[in-house]
Amino acid sequence: MITFEQVSVRYADSAEPVLRNVDLTVPEGELCLLVGPSGSGKSTLLGTVSGLVPHFTGGVLHGRVTVGGRDTREHRPRELADLVGTVGQDPLAQFVTDTVEDELAYGMESLGLPGDVMRRRVEETLDLLGLADLRDRALGALSGGQQQRVAIGSVLTVHPRVLVLDEPTSALDPGAAEEVLAVLQRLVHDLGTTVLMAEHRLERVVQYADRVLLLNPGAEPVLGEPAEVMAHSPVHPPVVALGRLAGWRPLPLSVRDARRKAAPLRAELDGRAPAAAGTPDGAPIAATDRLAVRRGPVQALRGVDLALRPGEITALMGRNGAGKSTLLGSLVGLHAPTSGSVTVGGRTPHRTRPAELIRHVGLVPQDPRDLLYGETVAAECAAADTDAGAAPGSCRALVERLLPGVADATHPRDLSEGQRLTLALAVVLTARPPLLLLDEPTRGLDYAAKARLVQILRSLAAEGHAVLLATHDVELAAELAHRTLILAEGEIVADGPTAEVVVSSPAFAPQVAKVLAPGPWLTVQQVAKALGA
Template sequence: MIDVERLSVSYPGPAAPVLSEVSLHIDEGDLVLVTGRTGTGKSTLLGAINGLVPRFSGGRMRGTVRVAGRSVAEHAARDMADLVGFVGQDPLAGFTTDVVEEEIAYGMEQLGIAPDVMRKRVEETLDTMDIADLRRRSLRSLSGGQQQRVAIAAVLAAQPQVLVLDEPTSALDPTAASDVLAAIGALVWDAGLTVVLAEHRLERVMKQVDRVLWLPGGGRAELGPAPEVLARADVVPPLAELARAVGWAEVPLSVREARRRVQRDRLEPRLVGRPAVPVGPTTVRARGLGVSYGPVVALDRVSLELDAGRVTALMGRNGAGKSTLLWALQGALRSTGELEVAGADPRRLGARAARRIITLVPQTAADLLYLPSVAAECARADRDADAADGTTRTLLERLGLDPPPGADPRDLSEGQRLGLVLAIQLAAGPAVLLLDEPTRGLDYEVKHRLCAVLRGLAADGTTVLVSTHDVEFAAAVSDRTIMMADAQIVADGPTREVCTASPGFAPQLARVLAPRPVLTLDDVDWSGAKAARP
């Protein structure tokens, strides 16, 4: 179905080619997972499959890419639309209309599909993606996760032969991600759809894939069976960490398989307690905080307190009110109820003064970047925060991200842009840091570094609240977890208790080793367990 021969892609500048002499073949009906560290060329490879690269990305491409025998170099992207459907990392940027059902129908209209067929497909796709209740909603009124499901639905409705997805579950809660991936898997198995998807949260999708395409960097690509490729890849999902810790040659692809291996090998890990986290004074107090948009109640009389020195995770389904709560705490929304942050109400302060006590890294972090270079953004952040020259750049390096000073922020990867925005926001030295889905676009290594940075900030006395659908990240970074549903807080307690109480929000290791109270690999010592194996 997809043939790539000696594909090389390079962009202007001294950097080496992103892809170099890549050759591979993907069979019809395969589900292939593309993985690799941030910046290794995953999005470039996906874009080359339907002709977006280099036409819309710039750069230079050599080699050939054929889909069902059709050369992408000889056909414009619009001429590949009947064959290849593409969903990028930012769904909102790809929308053409204003209303959900109109967006789903738009692609079919461009392909000249008959109105009666379009009507039927719209209904089928709304049901497949479980978004029928959103059909008349404005696209801009949806949460990030809802927008992502609509974007996938709009592509599926045109019934392409190949579906290319770039981070399709990055904004979805665990249950929604499972539903979407199950729907895609059903199309692969029942309709012969060929799917190529890039995903950083491998634990969500690896059990469904036929093969893994690993981009190790240096322009190279390796395609092979998932258990073998993941065993040597430098992207290490939780089950791969477990396999390496206990010495398994191949990576189990599902919780069920991992549990069976643990039982087969009679592994009995020793539990290691986490050190107690000293908690400082309460810095955030909210009482009866409410936000409404006309008849829609987005935040329903929420009360909570947050303490200095602690990282708190905020979780819940898409549309539960998590982002609204963050914006309300920052004082950026018109809200009712009482709010006190570091002794002041941010709703009554100017933006500059409020930023010194509480700051937010939004879900679409790139919205805060508007200058032509990384250096200009860093210098402006230093001035706005009245910080010493180089403060923002130093914070960026602490994250393990070091983009060239002259690089345009729009040319950075998602992870690099997030790191830049986080450094900009931290330059003001706020007492409270809020983050909305900060791990979107981040590989495991960068997430580990982000976890260390946030825990380090908490240790220095910062109050950190992280809204996330990434259960593995929440388990590693947080001491306390708040769960939201229907604009209210429905659970609040230690992360170990809240995250393991629901299978949907439990990390993989917790499910593998249940009923042991384990969240991450750091909670267990495998040395004795390995020695005890027959």
């Protein structure tokens, strides 16, 4: 269905090709998963299939990419729209109408399909994706999982034979991610759709892949069976890391397969326990008291009581729409309480001047680009120094500490996701706020970038900062957080040490906890330390 013949792509400002000598075929009716470190060319490869590369994103394409017999060099994206459907990371950025039904029909209208055909396909797609009850709903009022299903549906009504997805579950809670992956399974198994998907959260998707394509900078692309590729891939989920540690062959790709092999390992670990994490104490840096916030017609928070202490890393979890971002926004003064109170450093955030508030609390938003508006890294750093009243060069010194080697003249949009996040973190930290808030900090990060973020946040906590991070990444919470809160319908329904909270919740438990239950283990690092590996 998709054929790459000696494909290379080089951008004008790049010394080396982003892709080099890709020569492979993806058969019809398979789910092919793209894996590899950030910067390995996954998004570029997806773009060559949809025709976005080189027609819209630039670069020089060498070799030949054919999809269903059409050469993407000779067919622009609009000429491939009936064959290839593309879904990006952010569904809202893809929508062009206001309601679910209108969005499903838009692509067919653009192709000039007859009205009776459009009506039939909309109904079929509503049933296929479980969206019939939402047909009249406003797109902005849907949950993240519902929006992602609508985004997939909007390209499915055109009946593409190939579906290209870039990080489809990165912004979704575990339940919503399962919804989307179930839809993809139905498309592959029941309709014979070919799915090409790039995803960093391999713990969610690798067990569903028919084949895996590994892109690694400086190495030839590798296409093979998932277990074979994962055996030597530099990026892999915790269940694969646990299998490598234990020497299991073949490597398990799912929790179920790992549990079947894990009895000897559970017996070896019996009677042992990971070292207990210290519990930070001290007077709270920030607190809420029966905090309630209404946003339009939605009661976003209901009676939230929370205290954040120096040196403590707290994970805030819950399904999409539970109120996590609203709680973070309330702590930085973006939302005034409907009732109750919120204090940060003895101040009421929404009544405090921003120039003063940034010295007490800083927020790194879901998309770091919302915080970055300069033309260069040097300009961002200079603006951060001015805003924080810090000595010139303070922000640049932080960037060099957190992200060494980035040139002053680099434009923030030319940085990778992990680099942009780190730059935004340095901008916020320039004012040295005792409280640091992060909203979905691992969205778009590979495992190596996530490991660097873990080290940065641990060092900040050791220096006395309180850290609150809203995340759907259960593996990050298990590895990093002293304490975990679970928010549902604007209320805190669980609050306690991470090991207790996540293990008791099947939806938020990490892979290692599920494999080694009922043991107290959360991460591969804990198991390796206990075994002396």
